[in-house]
Amino acid sequence: MPTLTHYLILSAVLFAIGTAGVFLRRNVITILLSIEIMLNAVNLTFVAFGRALGSVDGQIIVFFVMTVAAAEAAVGLAIVITLFRHRESLNPEAFTMLKW
Amino acid sequence: MGSEALLFWVFGLVTVVASLLVIAQRNPVYSVLLLIASFAGLSGLYVLLDAPFTAVTQIVVYAGAILVLFLFVVMLLNAPHEDTEEDIARLKTINAATARLRSGPLLFGALLAIVFVVELLWALRRITSAGRFDPDAADAVSSVSAIGRVLFTEYQFAFEVTSVLIIVAMVGAVVLARREPAGKKS
Numbered sequence: 515m516p517t518l519t520h521y522l523i524l525s526a527v528l529f530a531i532g533t534a535g536v537f538l539r540r541n542v543i544t545i546l547l548s549i550e551i552m553l554n555a556v557n558l559t560f561v562a563f564g565r566a567l568g569s570v571d572g573q574i575i576v577f578f579v580m581t582v583a584a585a586e587a588a589v590g591l592a593i594v595i596t597l598f599r600h601r602e603s604l605n606p607e608a609f610t611m612l613k614w
Numbered sequence: 615m616g617s618e619a620l621l622f623w624v625f626g627l628v629t630v631v632a633s634l635l636v637i638a639q640r641n642p643v644y645s646v647l648l649l650i651a652s653f654a655g656l657s658g659l660y661v662l663l664d665a666p667f668t669a670v671t672q673i674v675v676y677a678g679a680i681l682v683l684f685l686f687v688v689m690l691l692n693a694p695h696e697d698t699e700e701d702i703a704r705l706k707t708i709n710a711a712t713a714r715l716r717s718g719p720l721l722f723g724a725l726l727a728i729v730f731v732v733e734l735l736w737a738l739r740r741i742t743s744a745g746r747f748d749p750d751a752a753d754a755v756s757s758v759s760a761i762g763r764v765l766f767t768e769y770q771f772a773f774e775v776t777s778v779l780i781i782v783a784m785v786g787a788v789v790l791a792r793r794e795p796a797g798k799k800s
Contacts, residue, residue, distance in 0.1 A: 530730070531633045543688055544636075544639075547646065550649065554656055554676075564755060565751070566748075574769055584679065584780070591683060592790035594687060
């Protein structure tokens with residue numbers, strides 16, 4: 515019988531994978547995908563805690579997180595398209611104009 | 615080992631392995647497809663957690679809408695492979711110039727990772743006695759009508775704000791991705 519601890523460990527592992535992706539990858543789209551992994555790791559925590567506490571609030575928060583993720587993906591991908599049009603590259607190292 | 619435990623391990627393994635492959639792939643098209651597999655595993659875990667509504671939403675909204683949008687952009691940009699020769703050559707010159715600048719953040723990142731792992735182990739040692747799920751509460755959390763009732767009463771304001779957020783994101787995406795009119799370009 516998997517307990518709350520199992521789900522929390524799984525969620526922590528997924529979050530760590532997402533964090534590693536954000537830091538290690540050199541492609542804007544893959545970085546956005548890693549952020550989606552992190553969001554889903556947190557969603558799993560919400561649902562697991564909601565189940566443990568016998569409340570539907572966890573699932574409702576997940577619903578809102580999904581909405582925010584959809585908005586983030588739309589705006590983020592629009593920015594990626596605009597950046598690609600200017601630089602012909604998806605490498606974040608190519609977009610350092612504002613860096614000192 | 616009960617069937618539920620077996621399913622937990624299967625879905626958990628699918629999710630973790632697919633997520634690892636997402637960040638290990640060089641081709642973003644494969645990354646997006648593997649992320650869909652990872653979300654399918656997560657959806658199975660939601661079913662195990664007595665959350666069928668969330669499981670279906672996960673598939674319909676995430677795999678059906680968000681990741682298809684990602685796939686569309688990846689194929690539209692047609693730049694699937696990261697680190698082309700030209701990129702690597704340019705990065706080498708950048709790396710040589712900033713090697714000393716980068717070692718600081720790298721050290722900081724490694725330190726942060728070690729702190730994270732230690733904290734995680736410490737936290738896990740303390741919660742090993744965390745209880746099993748109460749089987750009597752399964753009906754309360756799996757009911758879609760209960761979710762709808764709470765969503766449209768207690769969380770009604772947040773729900774309405776969400777619609778504003780979606781409109782703002784939609785308009786923002788259109789404005790950002792639009793091409794500049796030919797005469798207006800400075």
